[in-house]
Amino acid sequence: MSDLISIIVPVYGVEKYLRQCVESVLAQTYSCWELILVDDGSTDGSPLICDEYAAADQRITVVHQENGGLSFARNSGLARAKGCMVTFLDADDTVHPEYLRILHDLLLGHNADVSCVSFTTDGAFDVNHAQVRCYDGKSFTNAMLYQKFGNLTHSAWGKLYRREILPESPFTIGIGYEDLDALYRIFPGLTKVVTTSAGLYFYRQNPHSYLHTFNARRADVLDVTDRIAEFFSKNGAYPSPELYKGARDRRMSAHFNIFCLMSINGHYDTRLENRCWNVIKKERISSVINPEVRFKNKAGALLSFFGKKAIVFFARFVYR
Template sequence: MPDIKISIIVPVYNSEKYLPETAQSILKQSFSDFELILVDDGSKDGSGKICDQLAAKDTRIKVIHKTNGGICSARNAGLKEAAGEYIAFCDNDDIYLPGLLEDNYALAKKYDADVVRYSRSYRTVKDGKVIAEEKTSFKAGVYSSSQFAANFDQINKAGEGIWAGIYRRAFLQKNQIDFDETMKFGYEDLDFITKIYLCSPSVVLNPKTYYVWIMRYAHSTSGKTDINNITSLMKCLENKSRLVTQTGIETQIPSFWVEELSRRIYTIVRYVSPKKVKMPFGKRIELLKYFRTAAVFQQPTDKKKTKAFKKQSKPGWLIWYLFDKKHYWLLYFLVTGKQRLSEK
């Protein structure tokens, strides 16, 4: 297939119910100079057969069948096979909106960008019903590699989902960027995008929404909780800490890193809450204690930065403070109590 402009990598695992719609949202794009790489990661249902059926009808589709290794292993298999100038991703139960490929490839070429990031809609589905939906919000921008650090705050607002962007394949190869296959239950996207950002890419920000991320409690890996999930986040935060230092973002926004840590703490507490997983209360607290051993929480705290964050958000500061002081029980009941109230 000559002159492939974009390689779209879709890891597939037990998604026979959703894969046809996902594939059609890609195949119906107005932009046609792409290859669609479906990586069947050892599916136990009919997903592998569906991949082959789709490929038989469209020569732009390549299928890789492999033993199960997880989403990172599947994406890496796709990266090795990819021949496109740019790389795009899609999960096997999500949706490409019209214009995603055409509009963002045009921006990539116009500005010779290593990365183009666009907005996504995040739709939460439970028992077949949409229970929540929200979109990322950020400003349009064009930043060269030399401008990356000074504009990292705006770039960071574009989120961390790797399917909300296209990436120059030569840039990924030059910097040896791929997915960490030890990450099985989440945060692989944060790891991937942080590794890209540590290399100061040229970036275009396109605030239009082109991707629908559907979080199904019964299907998505991001909806599952496991010790691997927490370990993966701990690794990601070490890299993100390096990025914060490298960009000097705290000189512009002193509260930036403390706020980031507070949000991650809040997320982990929710991950071990009754809504997410059944386990003894003592085990929940042990997981919080384990997260507290992350290297980023062992560093001395800058009082000026925490003070700035407290002024900005007292609830957020309180979450950070209770975790920092190891008041796990109080933190747990504060967050889960707030969660219950928000659901009433």
């Protein structure tokens, strides 16, 4: 069907929130959708909830599989998607009733490859006085690398994609930061990306997730941003001095962040610490002199000239 939207929801250990997520899909004013719930080996009551909804609504399909992680679940859902448009939704999040309609109208109305909405973390959706902006693929990627979007995000969710622009299996299995790893390869080649400041996606923050603490999986961002910098180098698939500068700043930001998180969480890994410090030293001058770099990154780069102890002192105030 030419207007069918496939909604892909990986499900793992989210019994507490899953009903809210599915109910927010059922409440959509745009009705031409299919919901693919990918049960990724959940051991709680999530699989039964999935089956219950699938039995009640023929638009809902359930895929039960052994645990393979978020990337594997998303790729599995995408392989089964029948829609010409695709959106990803995390099972502990919810969306505004107008989420699909607005994304759909933006995508078709602007003849874009991807449409994006903003997110909220307090559950208070905002659809008033929304600003709409259009980008080409490279300018959107550039803003994403410099982390300038605020409540627009590099996450896979909160976006509607034309199916043909997505690779067969866009998400790398077995890594953290799979969204960033996928999107930097997809967006530069797009013709048009349209965004709205409307906060239509409720992202439920988990203070215990690896994004807010430190563990080995958290450090995957170092490898991902290293690959991004290489990708946009003069030998990359999209040779561009502007994107390469943005990629270097994103790499600097990631290594600074991991260095700080290790220090405040009492995680002592000499190899990782040295790896982060070497990148900080290599990229800090570039960050300071680059006018596109946001203030927070410039401040961190300047602080690094006073040594590791200065960064640790800074981190204990900012990262708490």
